[in-house]
Amino acid sequence: MLPYPNRTRSFLLSGLLLLLLLPPVSSFFGDAYLVSMFSRLLIYALAAASLDLIIGYGGMVSLGHAAFFGIGAYVVGILAWHSYASVPLLTWPLTLEGSESVLIVFPAAVLVSALFAAIIGFFSLRTRGMHFIMITLAFAQMLFFFFVSLEGYGGEDGLSLYARNQLSGVDLGDDTQFYYFCLGFLLLFLYLSQRLVNSRFGQVIQGIRENERRMLALGFPTFRYKLACFVIAGAGAGLAGALIANQSEYVSPGLMHWTRSGEILVMVLLGGLGTLFGPVLGAVVLLLMEEILASFTQYPMVLMGPFLILVVLFARGGLYELLIGRRKPGE
Amino acid sequence: MSCSSVGESRVSEDLLQVACLNKRFGALRASKDITFSVRQGEIHALIGPNGAGKTTLINQLSGELVPDSGTILFDNRDITRLSEHRRARLGLARSFQISSIFDRLTVQQNLALAIQAHQGHSFRFWARADRDPQLAGPTHAALQEIGLEARAGELALSLSHGEKRQLEVGMALAGRPKLLLLDEPMAGMGPGGTAQLSELTRSLKGTLSILLVEHDMDVIFALADRITVLIYGEVIATGTPSEIRANPDVQRAYLGGGE
Numbered sequence: 066m067l068p069y070p071n072r073t074r075s076f077l078l079s080g081l082l083l084l085l086l087l088p089p090v091s092s093f094f095g096d097a098y099l100v101s102m103f104s105r106l107l108i109y110a111l112a113a114a115s116l117d118l119i120i121g122y123g124g125m126v127s128l129g130h131a132a133f134f135g136i137g138a139y140v141v142g143i144l145a146w147h148s149y150a151s152v153p154l155l156t157w158p159l160t161l162e163g164s165e166s167v168l169i170v171f172p173a174a175v176l177v178s179a180l181f182a183a184i185i186g187f188f189s190l191r192t193r194g195m196h197f198i199m200i201t202l203a204f205a206q207m208l209f210f211f212f213v214s215l216e217g218y219g220g221e222d223g224l225s226l227y228a229r230n231q232l233s234g235v236d237l238g239d240d241t242q243f244y245y246f247c248l249g250f251l252l253l254f255l256y257l258s259q260r261l262v263n264s265r266f267g268q269v270i271q272g273i274r275e276n277e278r279r280m281l282a283l284g285f286p287t288f289r290y291k292l293a294c295f296v297i298a299g300a301g302a303g304l305a306g307a308l309i310a311n312q313s314e315y316v317s318p319g320l321m322h323w324t325r326s327g328e329i330l331v332m333v334l335l336g337g338l339g340t341l342f343g344p345v346l347g348a349v350v351l352l353l354m355e356e357i358l359a360s361f362t363q364y365p366m367v368l369m370g371p372f373l374i375l376v377v378l379f380a381r382g383g384l385y386e387l388l389i390g391r392r393k394p395g396e
Numbered sequence: 397m398s399c400s401s402v403g404e405s406r407v408s409e410d411l412l413q414v415a416c417l418n419k420r421f422g423a424l425r426a427s428k429d430i431t432f433s434v435r436q437g438e439i440h441a442l443i444g445p446n447g448a449g450k451t452t453l454i455n456q457l458s459g460e461l462v463p464d465s466g467t468i469l470f471d472n473r474d475i476t477r478l479s480e481h482r483r484a485r486l487g488l489a490r491s492f493q494i495s496s497i498f499d500r501l502t503v504q505q506n507l508a509l510a511i512q513a514h515q516g517h518s519f520r521f522w523a524r525a526d527r528d529p530q531l532a533g534p535t536h537a538a539l540q541e542i543g544l545e546a547r548a549g550e551l552a553l554s555l556s557h558g559e560k561r562q563l564e565v566g567m568a569l570a571g572r573p574k575l576l577l578l579d580e581p582m583a584g585m586g587p588g589g590t591a592q593l594s595e596l597t598r599s600l601k602g603t604l605s606i607l608l609v610e611h612d613m614d615v616i617f618a619l620a621d622r623i624t625v626l627i628y629g630e631v632i633a634t635g636t637p638s639e640i641r642a643n644p645d646v647q648r649a650y651l652g653g654g655e
């Protein structure tokens with residue numbers, strides 16, 4: 066068998082090749098739906114990879130990650146709504162107009178979700194373990210009900226977009242171009258995350274996951290590192306949210322429901338904690354299975370449930386480890 | 397008997413001054429008016445039977461526990477209310493009685509983190525830590541110091557008990573502290589490991605101060621410049637090894653009995 070780094074490299078290269086070739090291949094077979102569906106998979110893969118930063122590397126099990134996903138999506142929805150209605154979002158202390166431009170909307174989505182992550186993280190990171198799970202869940206549900214009650218922006222029904230955001234030189238309304246747009250963001254996020262987990266900051270985060278008490282004794286003010294990690298992950302989820310709003314041209318509170326957080330968590334566990342690429346695989350496999358099973362059963366969970374349990378019980382490293390094997394120390 | 401806290405914080409040669417430290421756990425008084433000091437460059441042993449409150453004292457010195465009353469001066473600075481990570485950055489390092497390492501990181505990464513802690517903040521997101529020459533040099537030196545070079549790439553969880561104890565001490569030492577608090581570093585080690593750690597401790601003598609909690613009397617009498625005896629949370633004697641050996645209170649309460 067190939068040594069671990071080579072196995073990883075060949076897995077990543079073949080995965081990348083498959084994803085790059087998907088649009089031409091599916092258009093050859095005349096199946097346009099596949100491209101649109103895979104855009105959705107890539108977006109969830111991005112959300113799952115961002116969650117892996119806090120769970121897999123930071124050891125902070127959050128059950129409220131979809132909150133930031135939803136916030137990112139609502140930034141797109143709300144800015145678009147104001148742009149259609151030509152009503153400024155804010156008139157005081159400064160005037161903020163709506164927008165449909167990628168260059169304004171996407172940075173805004175990332176910043177606003179990072180801000181929410183900073184606030185939620187500031188309070189919830191004072192707790193650990195089960196308490197942390199519950200408090201992140203509670204914050205996310207609070208946001209869910211807040212948007213349900215926000216009648217001005219569609220309440221429970223959400224908001225529809227007339228079109229995707231605009232970027233000069235690119236037609237995001239075209240499903241193939243939009244697919245590559247999503248793939249670009251996913252690859253960028255994975256690359257940045259890969260740098261991050263191997264940097265000094267990444268080592269600190271993993272040290273905290275392993276033994277926070279020792280980190281404090283060594284002289285690390287752990288809270289601020291955990292918060293920074295939580296904010297980065299929240300920003301990543303916000304970016305995914307901005308993409309999903311564009312993909313489906315629709316935003317609703319359902320995007321931040323706790324079941325969505327659970328689903329993203331399952332993608333991470335299924336793919337493999339603390340592997341970054343595993344959660345991408347997890348997202349693709351989970352959503353593909355849902356898609357396929359839904360075509361011949363009304364209750365896909367009846368078949369998916371046992372599959373998930375088997376993977377979690379017998380392949381603790383997730384599908385990623387199943388596929389490329391375990392890393393031996395020193396490899 | 398009342399204990400008057402240092403108050404008029406006198407400037408002293410002593411690196412660590414503890415005065416009238418008290419800590420309760422419910423009805424249990426785990427530290428009772430503890431007063432003692434550690435001099436610059438000395439190896440100061442802290443002995444006492446199980447449950448005497450040695451670890452509780454170490455935890456208050458390191459900042460993991462907040463004392464109910466009393467003061468702790470380190471380098472003539474009041475650190476009684478200072479957070480744990482700030483104390484570490486001032487040069488106060490500790491090891492744990494039960495190995496407290498990073499199981500799923502390699503031995504090398506364990507030590508690199510200990511060194512990283514003392515090189516300013518770690519909000520560095522880009523450069524690879526494992527190829528950072530500022531970390532590699534000191535990490536290698538730390539590996540050599542504890543004799544674990546051959547295990548550098550192994551996960552810490554795969555080490556033997558003795559090797560874990562070595563890593564435990566190595567991490568405390570890696571940041572080149574002024575004061576090293578060692579909580580039973582040799583607990584559960586074989587004779588070979590004990591000898592090696594004693595040798596390491598001896599070689600450090602003079603370069604830093606050590607507060608050593610240890611049960612092995614041979615090790616203590618061979619290494620320590622001074623000894624403080626703790627019983628039921630109270631200091632009953634402080635002195636040189638020969639003074640402690642000759643002290644009737646210590647003999648009655650501690651040395652005479654089970655040893």
Ligand SMILES: Nc1ncnc2c1ncn2[C@@H]1O[C@H](COP(=O)(O)OP(=O)(O)O)[C@@H](O)[C@H]1O
Pocket residue numbers: 421424426444445446447448449450451452453
């Ligand atoms: N966190 C705690 N809560 C309650 N009691 C404690 C706690 N930590 C230690 N104790 C008690 O305080 C006493 C001193 O414990 P410790 O400092 O661990 O002793 P030593 O290290 O000398 O063996 C023991 O009776 C122990 O049970």
Ligand SMILES: [Mg+2]
Pocket residue numbers: 450451452493
């Ligand atoms: Mg103890």
